[in-house]
Amino acid sequence: MLDLVLRNATLPDGRVAxxxxxxxxxxxxxxxxxxxxxxxxxxxxxxxxxxxxxVHMRGGTQSAKEDWRTGTMAALAGGVTLVVDxxxxxxxxxxxxxxxxRIREAQAGALCSFAVNGGVSPGVDPKPLWAAGALAFGxxxxxxxxxxxxxxxxxxxxxxxxxxxxxxLATIHCEEVLPGSPDTLLDHxxxxxxxxxxxxxxxxGSVIPTGMRPHxxxxxxxxxxxxxxxxxxxxxxHLFLSIEHFEEDDTFGRVNPPLRPESERRALFSSWxxxxxxxxxxxxxxxxxxxxxxxxxxxxLPGVETMLPLLMNEVSKGTITLSSVIExxxxxxxxxxxxxxxxxxxxxxxxxxxxxxxxxxxxxxNLHSRCGWTPYEGMMGVFPSLVISRGRVAYxxxxxxxxxxxxxxxxxxxxxxxxx
Ligand code: DOR
Ligand code: ZN
Numbered sequence: 001m002l003d004l005v006l007r008n009a010t011l012p013d014g015r016v017a018x019x020x021x022x023x024x025x026x027x028x029x030x031x032x033x034x035x036x037x038x039x040x041x042x043x044x045x046x047x048x049x050x051x052x053x054x055v056h057m058r059g060g061t062q063s064a065k066e067d068w069r070t071g072t073m074a075a076l077a078g079g080v081t082l083v084v085d086x087x088x089x090x091x092x093x094x095x096x097x098x099x100x101x102r103i104r105e106a107q108a109g110a111l112c113s114f115a116v117n118g119g120v121s122p123g124v125d126p127k128p129l130w131a132a133g134a135l136a137f138g139x140x141x142x143x144x145x146x147x148x149x150x151x152x153x154x155x156x157x158x159x160x161x162x163x164x165x166x167x168x169l170a171t172i173h174c175e176e177v178l179p180g181s182p183d184t185l186l187d188h189x190x191x192x193x194x195x196x197x198x199x200x201x202x203x204x205g206s207v208i209p210t211g212m213r214p215h216x217x218x219x220x221x222x223x224x225x226x227x228x229x230x231x232x233x234x235x236x237x238h239l240f241l242s243i244e245h246f247e248e249d250d251t252f253g254r255v256n257p258p259l260r261p262e263s264e265r266r267a268l269f270s271s272w273x274x275x276x277x278x279x280x281x282x283x284x285x286x287x288x289x290x291x292x293x294x295x296x297x298x299x300x301l302p303g304v305e306t307m308l309p310l311l312m313n314e315v316s317k318g319t320i321t322l323s324s325v326i327e328x329x330x331x332x333x334x335x336x337x338x339x340x341x342x343x344x345x346x347x348x349x350x351x352x353x354x355x356x357x358x359x360x361x362x363x364x365x366n367l368h369s370r371c372g373w374t375p376y377e378g379m380m381g382v383f384p385s386l387v388i389s390r391g392r393v394a395y396x397x398x399x400x401x402x403x404x405x406x407x408x409x410x411x412x413x414x415x416x417x418x419x420x
Contacts, residue, residue: 002027002035004392009041009354011344012322019046019352021391026350037393039386041354047322048342049081049351049387050308050329054139054171054217054233054279056300057085057114059105066284066370068109071304072405074282074368076395078305079312079353079384081112081342082408083282084333086139087119088147094119096128103133103407110405112389113351115337117171122155126162131417133409135337136169139217142200143175143192145256146283146298150177157207164212166412169337171215174200174228175257181295184248188294189258194221197257205229215336218281220257222267225274231336232276236307239269239278241375251290251297252375255283272320277332280307284371302369306362309381313359316382339408350391353384 004021011017011029020032052075058066075083085106087093093102099118106114118126118134126137141148142156151159156172163170176196182188201216201224208214214230220238237255242265246253253259260268283300290297308329314320334341342351359380364373387395394401 002032004037004039005032005035006039006041006046006354006388007032009044009046012045012047012326021350021388024350024391026344026391029344039393041386043356044354044385045357046352046354047326048330048344048348049353049389050079051082051084051333051337051342052080052280052282052304052307053084053277053333053337055083055085055282055304056088056284057083057106058284059089059109061090064370065286065289068106068114069111070368070370071282072109072111072114073400074302074305075112076387076389076400077368077383079308079387080304081351081387081389081394082349083112083114083304084135084337085114085116087117088139088141090147092119092121094121094124094129096132099129099132099134107404107407111400111402112394113406113408115408115410120151120159120163122151122159126159126166126168130166130168130410130412131414133407133413134168135339135408135410136171136215137163138171139173140170141173142204143173143177145173145175146300148173153203153207156204160207160212160214161209164209168410168412169215170212171217172204173217174204176200183294185243185246185250185253185259186248188254189243189260192256192258194223194260194264197221197224198227201227201229218257218279220268221260221264222271225271231332232274233279234268234275235279235281236303236310237281237301237375238265240310240379241265249294251292251294252301252373254294254297254299255281255301256299272324275328277336278307278311278328279333280304284369286371287373301375302371302373305367305369306374306376306381308353309362309383310376310379312355312357312382313380316357316359338411350388352388354386355382355384357382
């Protein structure tokens with residue numbers, strides 16, 4: 001007997017078929033027999049669910065902003081079934097014991113699959129974190145950001161060498177920061193300029209060990225795409241938001257790297273084909289924390305729930321192709337991370353999102369992040385009505401099944417090395 005059949009779904013190639021699941025796997029595509037659970041999906045487009053390889057799930061001392069429960073509820077409602085958490089927690093995730101505590105916290109709260117990266121700090125050996133299950137390392141800060149201290153170029157050179165000797169992936173936040181305190185979004189963009197980002201990328205290029213292919217986080221301009229070494233990530237906020245979208249000193253638009261002028265945003269969007277993958281850099285802060293003077297406000301925007309809906313809205317308008325969205329949200333992130341992607345093939349993760357393709361106005365009261373706000377309020381998004389995770393219904397019409405999320409450790413995971 002099958003566990004679940006999703007009937008008459010429309011596949012990305014236009015074919016209409018039943019999807020049959022058993023024990024967490026997609027076992028048949030075509031015409032399926034009886035199952036314990038049977039869901040009619042006529043008229044719904046089915047795509048592989050997204051992996052968001054850059055989120056800050058907060059939790060711990062930062063649970064007022066977000067925790068694993070609310071952050072993964074937001075992920076599922078946005079068609080994301082695997083989140084990769086960044087280690088700039090408070091305190092930072094740089095010891096094996098903190099790492100294991102973080103995994104326990106995630107296991108207790110997460111409703112979707114998750115992985116956790118290891119933190120990188122000058123002189124700290126990455127090996128214990130690799131054995132503890134780190135999927136990758138960083139984001140490593142080549143410039144300071146909220147909750148992230150910058151490494152010097154020499155410290156970066158040493159850290160990248162150590163990470164490369166493990167055969168692990170390094171993910172790097174590249175920026176150049178001029179002295180000064182910004183009072184407006186335009187100041188922020190000038191202090192952390194696109195030209196500075198290019199210089200920072202060129203410097204990183206000079207310290208990468210031979211044979212290493214790093215991952216470059218949140219590239220904010222088209223010029224940077226041309227010089228970035230390794231895989232290139234772009235966020236939805238750099239694709240869809242610009243300085244002109246906000247009042248000049250609106251702290252809710254403050255993020256690192258900064259939002260750029262509209263002309264630069266358009267140039268980045270036009271470079272869609274050169275972007276390897278999209279990740280949200282979901283970095284929630286509370287409204288209270290944001291409602292201060294611009295110079296004092298933390299940087300960061302929530303985005304895990306709106307990432308795929310904004311892109312699917314572009315698909316519905318015909319601006320970008322469905323296959324490019326699937327490639328950049330479901331396939332490329334997993335290729336870069338070295339893990340199986342969500343998909344219809346054997347050995348792929350049985351994680352899918354289903355869409356009626358009805359655009360709706362993005363309304364913060366319908367979203368799930370604890371921070372309670374979105375920079376995309378009033379913009380259009382196409383949200384999934386049904387999300388399957390590991391062959392089971394995880395989210396359907398606003399309801400969650402509350403199955404616990406599954407931890408995906410990295411290749412270096414070695415539980416026996418963890419016992420002292
Ligand atoms: O704007 C940002 N916020 N950029 C980062 O790199 C970190 C993030 C955060 O954790 O708040
Ligand atoms: Zn980040």
